[in-house]
Amino acid sequence: MDRKIVELLLAGMSQNHIVAALSVGKKRVKRARREAERAGYFQGVPLPAYPEAVFPDPVDRRHEKTSDNDVILQEHLAWMRERLASGWQPITVWEELPLRVPRSSFYRFLERHKLCRLGESFRHTPEILHEPGEALLLDWGKLRDVVEDGKKRTLWAFVGVLGFSRYMMVRLVWSNDVATTIAAIESMFQELGGAPGRLTSDNPKCFALEASRYEPILNPVIERFAAHYGVRMECLPPADPEKKGKVERPMPYVRRLYQAHGNEWHGLEESQAYINKKVSLANERxxxxxxxxxxxDLVNIEAQALRGLPPLAYEIEEYSEGSVRRDGFVCFRGKFYSVDEALRGEEVAVVANATRVAIYAKGKLVETHARIRDPHQSKSIKPHHQKSWEKTLRDQSHYLRRAAEVGPDVERIVQAILLEGEGFVDTRRVWGILSLEKTYPRDAVNEACRKAFELNLISYQTVRSLLKLAPRPEKGGAATLKAEDETHKFVRPISEYTKQLKLRLH
Structure with missing residues (x-):
């Protein structure tokens, strides 16, 4: 609601108009204006994209306070629930309590613990009038059952009625998921040649994540869709169909229009074409x-009041809620996307379209990823989220450092193999070349790599064959003496052992 108030303030609407349009109090509008001035929105600071919060959430300290009567009644909560469940009236429960508390505190306790509903109004709903282009009322109704390929499915009629002209549109759908619903609403906008100021509907999950008598929590995807076309989304209170009777009442009429079609089934397109003809005739009566x-009424009056459509259609998005796993990943549609490990265990919201995935935590955008479409890829990880050993594996620098220790030509041939980009096949060939130093001198391995590079035969088998063909040093002679003289830095020379043996013999 704060976002809607700020948007209308930025649009230049007065305080009284906002109070009438959104049915909010003047204090809330004034508070929103002060917060917007403090945030700099009137000085050119852009509003954050939904669902990022416009203002930080205030701390609600009411739950920290507990009255004495509440503590006393808490001890008898199970007793009261049992009596109310058995049919006792609340006033009877209050009279039979083994203690005395004010009746107002008792009723507030019942309301707080959802033990009864007080103050329910049964007033007659007054007539609801709409201005031209003000609202498009939406509703679903079961049309028929379809048996196709041995499976039974339910065909639904998604009906839209303009509040002023009563112009009716019907779209046949298999479900009311977000993608199907958005596509149906967009086709209605195309038929009308514009968009109304408000979309009015019930509280299905594709529209509202949580229904409410006062302020429902809207699905962020629908909120972004409405913002794209410049319309407002209105989800009516639960169990109150009278507030959209202009679309509720025609549902039996839509079924009657389809009645003459019969039970034959020739596909969704054929049934849609049939109902379109019937609805077109109905709009002319x-x-x-x-x-x-x-x-x-649509052509002469309401069409001029509709908003113009944007040049680009809305790119359908998906919404999901979850938590950050212990490994720092968020799961969305069976794929995993990395975030900062400091967010482990935090609740996050994910908004994704066909190409990008955006992750929000506490109302703020924390990370975006390219959406994974490859069925063989399971996760997407940003470079700054990688562990040190993961970075080393990806940049392949450890292979080049190891090859440089053997020789420059070995490093050159290893780099050429890695540039071929064949993944694990490359690393096996690289480790094969590096392991040759266990059998042959490093100089010989480096020389073989140089010859293989000159022959343009960059492979492990070529280097190995060249090493086998290279002449080996003859046994004995100066080479043998040199080998005998060579010692390890932690081993004494053989002359020292000879001297010690001679001393022991004498």
């Missing part, structure tokens, strides 16, 4: 309430 033809 006089409406039972207005006694006017909906098509005439």
């Amino acid at each position: 006089k409406h039972g309430t207005t006694r006017l033809r909906p098509i005439d």
Whole structure:
């Protein structure tokens, strides 16, 4: 609601108009104005993208306070729940309590613990009037069951009715998921040639994550879709269909229009074409309430009040909620995306389209990734999220350092193999060449790599064959004497052992 108030303030709407349009108090509008000035939104600072919070959430300290009556009643909570479940009236429970508490505190305790609903209104819903282009009312209704390929499916009629002209549109759908619903609404906008100021509907999960009598929590994808077309989303209170009777009442009429089609099934396209013809005729007849033809009211009055459509259609997005795993990854649609390990265990929201995945934590964007489409790839990790050993494996520098220790030509041939980019096949060949120093002198291995590079035969087998063909030093002679004289730095020379043996013999 704060975002809507700030957007209207930035658009130049007065405080009284905002109070009337959003049904909020003046204090809330004034508070939103002060917060917006403090945040610099009136000085050119752009609003953060939804669902990032416009203002930081205030700390609610009401739950920290507990009255004495609440503590006393808490001891008898199970007793009260049992009596109320058996049919006792709340006033009877209050009278039979083994202690005395104010009746107002008792009823507040029941409401706080959801033991009853007080103050329920049964007033008659007054007539709801709409201005031209103000609202498009939406609803679903079961049309028929379809048996196709031995499977039974339910075909739904997604109905949209303009609040002013009563112009009706019907889209046949198999489900009410987000993608299907957005596609159906966009096709209605295309048929109308514009967008209304508000979309009014119930509280399905594709529209609202949590229904409420006062302020529902909207699905962020629908919120972004509405912002793209410049419309507002209105989810009505639960169990209150009278507030959108203009679309609730025609549902049986839509079923009657399809009645003459029969039980034959020739595909969704054929049924959609059939219902389109019937609805087109219905829009040309006089409406039972207005006694006017909906098509005439649409063309002559309401079409001019609709908002123009943006040049680009909305790119359908998906929304999901979850938590950061212990390894620092977030799971979305079976794929894993990395975030900062400091967020481990935190609740996050994921908004994704066909190409990008955006991850939000505490109302702020924390990371974005290219969406994984390869079925063989399971995770996406940013370079700054990699461990030190993962970075080493990816940049392949340890192979080059090891090859440089053997010789410059070995390093050159290893680098050429890695540039071929064949993954594990390359690393096996590299380790084969590096392991040759266990059998042959390093100079010989380096020389063989130089010859293989000159022959343009860059492979382990070529280097190994050249080493086998190279002449080996003859046994005995100066080479043998040199080998005998060579000692390890931690081993004494043989002359020292000879001297000690002679002393012991004498």
